[in-house]
Amino acid sequence: MKIIDIRTRCVAIPLNAQLRHNTGVHPGYFLRTILEVVTDEGITGLGEVGGGDQRAALQKLKPRIVGMDPFHLEMIKLKVLRSIYYMSNARLYAAIEMACLDIQGKALGRPLSDLLGGSVRQEIPMIAYLFWRYNRPGGGDDEKAEDLAALCTELHETLGVKAMKLKAGVKDPGEEARVLELCRKELGDDFGLRIDPNGVWSVQTAVRIGQRLEALNIEYFEDPAWGLQGNAAVKKQIRIPIATNMYPARFEDLAPAIRMDAVDIVLTDIHYWEGPRGVKDLVAVCNTFNLGIAMHSGAEFGIELAAMLHTASTIPTMNFAGDAHYHYLTDDIIQGGLMPYRNGCIKVPEGPGLGVALDEEKMKFYEKYYEEKGDYYARFHQDPRRPDWFPTVGGL
Structure with a gap:
């Protein structure tokens, strides 16, 4: 089994309130980048990562993992996480590992937990x-x-x-x-x-x-x-x-x-x-x-x-x-x-791998919602009630 492609999409889902924290405000929605790792045997694994729009960052790693066996996670980790320090990002690697474990579980007919x-x-x-x-x-x-x-x-x-x-x-x-x-x-x-x-x-x-x-x-x-x-x-x-x-x-x-x-x-x-x-x-x-x-x-x-x-x-x-x-x-x-x-x-979800599957209609809907709302990580977690506010560590 070989990885032949990775696909990345960014989605946002509304919240029931705006959530305040010590570095700003989640402005009424969360956003995530969804990863699909595709294999030559027709099995696709799912991953997810936060921190704003990570599509381009994940695509930069694509040449490093295409052609790899999704069971060979130690080698994938070396190529993705260990080889060049300024491209090293544990969060991106984790999304890839998540997807590869999903593939492994689907291939074996076992839940991800059994692999751990x-x-x-x-x-x-x-x-x-x-x-x-x-x-x-x-x-x-x-x-x-x-x-x-x-x-x-x-x-x-x-x-x-x-x-x-x-x-x-x-x-x-x-x-x-x-x-x-x-x-x-x-x-x-x-x-x-x-x-x-x-x-x-x-x-x-x-x-x-x-x-x-x-x-x-x-x-x-x-x-x-x-x-x-x-x-x-x-x-x-x-x-x-x-x-x-x-x-x-x-x-x-x-x-x-x-x-x-x-x-x-x-x-x-x-x-x-x-x-x-x-x-x-x-x-x-x-x-x-x-x-x-x-x-x-x-x-x-x-x-x-x-x-x-x-x-x-x-x-x-x-x-x-x-x-x-x-x-x-x-x-x-x-x-x-x-x-x-x-x-x-x-x-704990049942079924092989992660035990969950994407709802494509909702993916399309919340992709459009993300495009309308945008990446609030790029503009900082602004507080709409206090536009000039910024966090101060140790100020209290």
Whole structure:
């Protein structure tokens, strides 16, 4: 079997609100680049990557993988990810690996999870991911902690989720801490609480808020301050586990993070960590050093979510509910539409490979939608309410 072509398309899907974060605003839609890897045996594998329009970047890699066997992932990784440093992009390679594993599973008639060692669970618990919103359903913006506590309760009741994470670094840190305090009061001691300012807070602010939150027995404090040094400094002064999807977010930084005692829990991400197989490599290191494992979300659509679910299902030590922006999407590009939540979980897709297929009518529709809306990564995540605003790391 040989790869004979790759096809790339960019699509955008509306959200039910504009989602604020510490570097701007998702302007009412998410966008993804969809990859199709075509083989000479008529099997096509699907991949997906975020970060704006990646079509040209992926096409630049096409000469490196056409003619390759999709089972020879070590060689493909060497040619795509290791050979020329200024073309090296773990996120692009991960989309290719995802598609090749989809091909392998389809060729063998086995789910992707079987290629990673086999599932130890058939469904993955997910969280209520909380964002401060503009233009929320029903109108208005989220202004105070009570608004997000109400959203958390709503998601608990409608999706069955049993944990939450607040995307912080948007409002006053004290007001954001109050969101968790209200959720604890409303949803009880067994409901999981997390907070993630994405490294924007100063060490002093992160320590102050962390010490305030200690009484809530939260699951973890994610990227409280900037960089390995920032996380390590906060970790020394609070009694809450420190998690990260930023520092480290690549293998080169994993050993320094462990030596510095900068992290307790690493959030896996298929793209940062070089595909599903790279996530398994990461887990092996984390298990060796008794680091916790959780699952990160990158605003994915159904293709990448399927890959995440398959990968997570094969990790016995992943005992945290997974991140997902998925409940903000109004639709999906896969056949059958949005994957359903049941009792706070999403089922691992069945069938060979990823277990999902593209809905071509929706692909065409959301390709047109992308062309109308454009690539907001190219113009920065602008805040429509504050046109002159820009993020400041350590400013709080």
